Amino acid sequence: xxxxxxxxxxxxxxxxxxxxxxxxxxxxxxxxxxxxxxxxxxxxxxxxxxxxxxxxxxxxxxxxxxxxxxxxxxxxxxxxxxxxxxxxxxxxxxxxxxxxxxxxxxxxxxxxxxxxxxxxxxxxxxxxxxxxxxxxxxxxxxxxxxxxxxxxxxxxxxxxxxxxxxxxxxxxxxxxxxxxxxxxxxxxxxxxxxxxxxxxxxxxxxxxxxxxxxxxxxxxxxxxxxxxxxxxxxxxxxxxxxxxxxxxxxxxxxxxxxxxxxxxxxxxxxxxxxxxxxxxxxxxxxxxxxxxxxxxxxxxxxxxxxxxxxxxxxxxxxxxxxxxxxxxxxxxxxxxxxxxxxxxxxxxxxxxxxxxxxxxxxxxxxxxxxxxxxxxxxxxxxxxxxxxxxx
Ligand SMILES: [Zn+2]
Numbered sequence: 001x002x003x004x005x006x007x008x009x010x011x012x013x014x015x016x017x018x019x020x021x022x023x024x025x026x027x028x029x030x031x032x033x034x035x036x037x038x039x040x041x042x043x044x045x046x047x048x049x050x051x052x053x054x055x056x057x058x059x060x061x062x063x064x065x066x067x068x069x070x071x072x073x074x075x076x077x078x079x080x081x082x083x084x085x086x087x088x089x090x091x092x093x094x095x096x097x098x099x100x101x102x103x104x105x106x107x108x109x110x111x112x113x114x115x116x117x118x119x120x121x122x123x124x125x126x127x128x129x130x131x132x133x134x135x136x137x138x139x140x141x142x143x144x145x146x147x148x149x150x151x152x153x154x155x156x157x158x159x160x161x162x163x164x165x166x167x168x169x170x171x172x173x174x175x176x177x178x179x180x181x182x183x184x185x186x187x188x189x190x191x192x193x194x195x196x197x198x199x200x201x202x203x204x205x206x207x208x209x210x211x212x213x214x215x216x217x218x219x220x221x222x223x224x225x226x227x228x229x230x231x232x233x234x235x236x237x238x239x240x241x242x243x244x245x246x247x248x249x250x251x252x253x254x255x256x257x258x259x260x261x262x263x264x265x266x267x268x269x270x271x272x273x274x275x276x277x278x279x280x281x282x283x284x285x286x287x288x289x290x291x292x293x294x295x296x297x298x299x300x301x302x303x304x305x306x307x308x309x310x311x312x313x314x315x316x317x318x319x320x321x322x323x324x325x326x327x328x329x330x331x332x333x334x335x336x337x338x339x340x341x342x343x344x345x346x347x348x349x350x351x352x353x354x355x356x357x358x359x360x361x362x363x364x365x366x367x368x369x370x371x372x373x374x375x376x377x378x379x380x381x382x383x384x385x386x387x388x389x390x391x
Contacts, residue, residue, distance in 0.1 A: 230259075
């Protein structure tokens with residue numbers, strides 16, 4: 001903090017030194033410099049009296065905006081914005097734009113910075129107007145479109161976000177993965193409104209942008225479930241598990257409904273085993289053991305689970321094994337098992353379920369766009385203890 005103010009303190013000195021060097025001979029200018037020095041002393045006084053706000057304003061005022069110092073102004077404005085002092089950044093940049101003496105290049109430079117100020121201040125409509133204008137200017141085209149892409153994500157205007165991403169594609173910027181998520185966002189709204197044909201159309205677009213998207217498969221599966229097209233849903237979910245088995249835990253209930261409706265217990269168990277072999281979390285193991293219990297009884301389920309846990313121990317698996325033992329335990333053993341079960345339950349409950357691979361955010365809810373680092377598709381279900389995919 002202190003360093004920043006000392007840096008600020010040096011700026012008018014630098015500006016004045018440059019100016020005085022070029023204007024040494026003029027008496028009139030010497031008088032002006034005397035005035036400059038007085039104001040500088042006033043600013044210094046404010047700083048010494050810890051009136052940093054007044055000091056900053058005095059120093060900014062001292063630093064005359066001209067072609068020599070405009071870059072210093074822009075750098076200072078940038079610094080203010082980064083420190084969260086957006087009001088000051090806005091004033092600096094508006095001051096440059098208001099000067100008639102500057103050419104278009106300088107004004108556009110300040111306009112772009114002003115757009116970033118508005119974006120930082122959350123005044124998105126004003127930021128949008130600025131970047132909409134600057135996108136027609138060749139030097140700012142790409143960066144303005146990138147800012148517009150950010151604005152349309154914040155305002156959840158997915159149609160416009162797609163249009164901007166398509167324009168960026170023409171400029172060799174690849175946002176196809178994001179575009180796929182934008183189409184998914186639109187599809188999700190259509191599904192909520194019961195407009196399944198429109199939703200399907202959007203998902204086809206999303207799939208074209210990213211053929212490996214598990215989110216597309218999840219939404220396609222949801223549509224099949226709503227249409228009670230069980231066979232088609234199973235096909236979509238099988239594709240999802242082969243895309244990324246970790247996401248099998250997200251569609252377990254729908255998968256169970258599909259196989260129950262056909263019915264095909266063997267097919268269900270076989271697909272869950274495939275998912276587990278490819279790294280699905282222990283939630284899938286729980287579903288599989290429950291299905292084995294239903295079709296082959298407790299003993300078969302217990303034997304399968306014990307064998308499985310020897311290779312891949314997991315807390316959920318252990319919790320399930322205790323549940324099975326509790327069914328047949330005598331009173332003394334039951335008491336110990338209940339204590340153990342309670343401990344494991346607390347341990348599982350305290351653990352996060354999803355992890356962002358970009359920023360490490362752990363959450364209990366699956367976010368398609370990480371609320372912390374804003375990356376799309378970076379959140380994934382976390383594997384439980386030792387339950388790691390086969391490599
Ligand atoms: Zn993140």
